[in-house]
Amino acid sequence: MQYAEMKIREDVKYDRNNFWIRPDGASALIGLTEYGQWVIGDILYLELDPEGKAEAKGDRFGSIESGKWVGSLISPVSGRILQRNPVVLENPNKVNSSPYDEGWLIKVELETNDELGTFLDGEEYRSFVKEQMDREL
Amino acid sequence: MKNWRLIDSKVLSAAENMALDRVLLDSRSRGLVPDTLLFLEFTPCALVGYHQSVELEVEDGYCREHGIEINRRISGGGAIYMDEGTMGWALFADKNTSGIPRDLDEMYASICNSVVIGLSKLGVEAKFRPKNDIEVNGRKISGTGGTEHASSFLFHGSLLIDFNVDTMVRCLKLPIKKLDDKQVQSFRQRVTSLREILGYVPEMRSIKKALLEGFTEVFGITFVPGDMTDGEEEMLRKETRVFSSEEWIRGGRRVPQSSELKINDYKAPGGLIRVSVLLDRTRKRIKSTFITGDFFAYPERSILDLEACLRNSSCLEQDVAANVNRYFSENDIRIPGVDARDMSTAVCQAISVSRSMM
Numbered sequence: 001m002q003y004a005e006m007k008i009r010e011d012v013k014y015d016r017n018n019f020w021i022r023p024d025g026a027s028a029l030i031g032l033t034e035y036g037q038w039v040i041g042d043i044l045y046l047e048l049d050p051e052g053k054a055e056a057k058g059d060r061f062g063s064i065e066s067g068k069w070v071g072s073l074i075s076p077v078s079g080r081i082l083q084r085n086p087v088v089l090e091n092p093n094k095v096n097s098s099p100y101d102e103g104w105l106i107k108v109e110l111e112t113n114d115e116l117g118t119f120l121d122g123e124e125y126r127s128f129v130k131e132q133m134d135r136e137l
Numbered sequence: 138m139k140n141w142r143l144i145d146s147k148v149l150s151a152a153e154n155m156a157l158d159r160v161l162l163d164s165r166s167r168g169l170v171p172d173t174l175l176f177l178e179f180t181p182c183a184l185v186g187y188h189q190s191v192e193l194e195v196e197d198g199y200c201r202e203h204g205i206e207i208n209r210r211i212s213g214g215g216a217i218y219m220d221e222g223t224m225g226w227a228l229f230a231d232k233n234t235s236g237i238p239r240d241l242d243e244m245y246a247s248i249c250n251s252v253v254i255g256l257s258k259l260g261v262e263a264k265f266r267p268k269n270d271i272e273v274n275g276r277k278i279s280g281t282g283g284t285e286h287a288s289s290f291l292f293h294g295s296l297l298i299d300f301n302v303d304t305m306v307r308c309l310k311l312p313i314k315k316l317d318d319k320q321v322q323s324f325r326q327r328v329t330s331l332r333e334i335l336g337y338v339p340e341m342r343s344i345k346k347a348l349l350e351g352f353t354e355v356f357g358i359t360f361v362p363g364d365m366t367d368g369e370e371e372m373l374r375k376e377t378r379v380f381s382s383e384e385w386i387r388g389g390r391r392v393p394q395s396s397e398l399k400i401n402d403y404k405a406p407g408g409l410i411r412v413s414v415l416l417d418r419t420r421k422r423i424k425s426t427f428i429t430g431d432f433f434a435y436p437e438r439s440i441l442d443l444e445a446c447l448r449n450s451s452c453l454e455q456d457v458a459a460n461v462n463r464y465f466s467e468n469d470i471r472i473p474g475v476d477a478r479d480m481s482t483a484v485c486q487a488i489s490v491s492r493s494m495m
Contacts, residue, residue, distance in 0.1 A: 041241070044422070044449055045188035045213070045392050063187065067268045068214035068282035069241055070187045090393060091421065093451075135239075 007034040008126050009100055013119035015076040016128060020100065023116055027082060030075075031104040035129045037096050041066040046092035048073070048084045048106060055079065057115055061106065064092070077115050079108040139235075142173040143360040145345065148221070151182035151208035156376035158211050158227065158291055164369050165229045166289035172234055174352065174360060175293075176345055177225035182206040183308050186214045186282065191387050193396040199308050209386055214269075214282035215425070217295060218305035222330070224341065226252070226348055227293035232285070236356045245269040245281065247355060248292050252279060255351025259344065261334050266445065275438030276329035296348075299338045300330040312398060312413040312427045320411070320429050327427075327441060395419040401490045403483035407474020408432035412487035416452055423452045426484065435471040442468070447484065454485050 012020040018036030022029040037043070045065040055061050055075040062073040085104050088094050095103040110116075120128060146157065154177050164170045183195045183205055191197070191207055194216035200207055205218075219225070228248065230237060238244045249265040256263040256271070256278075263279075266272045271279035271294070281294035302325045306313065313324045332338045352358050365373065379385055395417050403410045408431040415424040426447050434440050446464045450456065458481040464470075465477035472480075 039241075042449075044420070045394075047188060047392050065186075065188050065213040067241065067245075068186070068212065068280075070211065070213040070282075070284040072285060090419070093421075 006038070006129055007100070008122050008129065010122040012100070013116065013121065014125035014128075015119055017074050017076065019074075019076045021076055021116070021119060023110070023113075027107055027109050028077060028079075028116075029104050030077070030106050030108060032095055032099050033125070033129075034099050035132070037099045037103070040064060040071060043092040043095050046088055046095065048089065049081060051081050051084055053081050054111075055081065055108070064095075073105065075108075076119070077108055078111040080111075081106050082109050083107040139356070139358050140171065140361050141230075141358045142171050142363040143349070144173060144175045144363060144365065146175060146177050148178040148180060150180060151184060151206040151219075152381040153373070153377050154179060154182075154225070155184070155208045155210060156373055156380040158293070159380075160365075160369050160372045160376055161227075161229045162211070162284070162286045162289055162291045163372070164366070165231070166287040169368065170366060172228070172230040172358075173363075174349075174358075175225075175227040175229065176348075177227065178341075179219040179221065179223060179225065180206065181218075181220040181304070182208060183216060183218050185209050185216045187211055187284070188213065188392045188394075189216060190394055190396075193394065194310055196308050196310060203304075203308070205304070205308050207386055208380065210282065212282035212284045212291065212293060214280065216309050217280060218301075218308055219295060220301055220304065222297070222299035222301055222332075224296050224298060224344065225293060226296065227291060228352075229289060229291050231289055233288070242268065244283075244290075244292065249279075249281060249294075251351040251355035252294065252296075252348060253351070254354055255348035258347035258350050259331065259335065259339055261331065270445070273329050273334055275441040276327060278329050278331070278334075296344070297328060297330040298341075298344065299332040300328065302328060310396065310398075310415070312415040312425050314398060315400060316411075316413060316427075316429075320413075320427075323429050324427055327444075393419050396424060399487050399490050401483070401487035403479070403486055405432065405475045405479035405483070407472060407479075410475065410479065410483040412483050414484065414487045416488060418452070421452055423447050423450050423457075423484075423488070426487075428480075428483075432472050432475050434475075439468065439470045439472070443470075443480070452488050454488075457481055457485050457488065 012022045018033045020033050048062040057078045059075045060072045061075045064071050185194045253263045263271050263273050269281045279294045279296050283292040397416050400413045410430040413427040426444050461481035462477045
């Protein structure tokens with residue numbers, strides 16, 4: 001995939017582990033970005049921590065497998081998991097095909113809104129992705 | 138030249154070996170130890186991948202009766218059988234280690250190619266088969282997998298030295314149950330071993346020396362023989378208890394999955410195509426296929442490559458057809474009387490037969 005084809009939305013925030021965060025009052029939806037899922041490749045297995053579990057920012061909240069590689073899903077925020085997306089648990093490939101919509105991962109009750117200020121906006125994340133892709137060339 | 142620690146572990150139980158992976162990855166990621174290469178030796182064991190279900194992948198009763206330990210890796214991939222006729226190698230390193238690509242596909246290729254070079258020192262002409270296997274004339278001799286923790290990664294592989302294929306066939310749930318002896322014999326051709334290629338079993342120390350030379354050549358590494366630290370030894374004792382637990386081996390996996398074996402015969406103009414497929418309908422994936430028949434394929438390995446191409450791919454009819462068509466169009470495959478459409482029809486019919494063989 002070319003950089004120009006990489007979908008980066010303006011209505012969500014981003015972290016440097018390629019997660020998007022869509023805050024909604026005291027909670028937020030979290031998912032992998034288009035670039036994030038592209039780096040991982042065809043997702044074969046996805047495991048998410050149970051609902052109700054509290055995660056600190058930087059904690060592992062699940063695992064993802066592609067091409068015999070098991071990667072960690074690192075929570076971009078501190079909070080409690082309110083909901084796991086049943087669609088991706090059943091069909092992890094939805095994260096590949098619809099990363100910003102049907103392929104969201106978890107809904108979290110935010111412990112604090114303070115962490116939201118640390119995220120990248122669309123423009124900043126676009127530069128970050130470009131830097132990453134240039135490095136891989 | 139970069140210095141890496143080399144740990145040449147003695148024969149350990151499956152639980153100890155699996156725990157060792159976690160311990161060394163953890164201590165590397167905390168910066169307590171240098172980048173490390175580990176050689177492992179095994180007692181008979183069946184090891185499932187991190188997300189797999191023991192129940193779906195391993196013949197539990199057979200393993201119990203024959204003293205074959207069952208355990209779970211922290212890395213991905215499918216179930217494997219390991220014993221005294223195999224060995225393991227594992228790299229634990231920082232993700233920013235110079236010379237090791239960060240891109241996963243490139244990392245697989247460069248590490249596997251260093252093993253290929255190592256094997257060439259023994260007189261074995263192996264090749265890297267993307268994404269992450271090492272083969273000799275289309276037959277697998279080493280499978281690999283990996284995982285990561287914080288800033289470090291583990292990439293490891295098996296090496297078949299004097300491999301007991303019969304035990305593997307009996308202790309894993311492979312797509313060959315209900316097949317006749319001739320077909321099972323054909324399945325055996327999917328893997329090979331140093332003994333089979335060389336006609337003798339090289340000494341373990343020669344094999345390890347050759348592999349080290351391969352890693353040195355590709356990555357410019359100097360290996361310094363070392364031991365685990367006291368902290369690692371202590372952690373290994375603790376983690377072995379965790380890795381011996383039923384919770385780790387059989388419980389706790391929350392990934393919905395299923396497994397069913399389907400077999401179907403399809404009559405093409407060029408001959409009969411028998412497709413045996415292990416299907417995960419929950420995840421809509423082909424887990425593995427085994428394709429035999431009385432047709433003639435050129436080159437001979439083309440069917441093995443097709444099986445590799447279908448592994449873990451979508452089992453939806455249009456996707457199967459697209460994958461088989463792409464495989465035929467991108468490779469120079471000649472099977473008199475069998476074209477891409479015959480092959481995709483044969484696979485799709487096997488997927489759609491209503492009767493499960495398991």
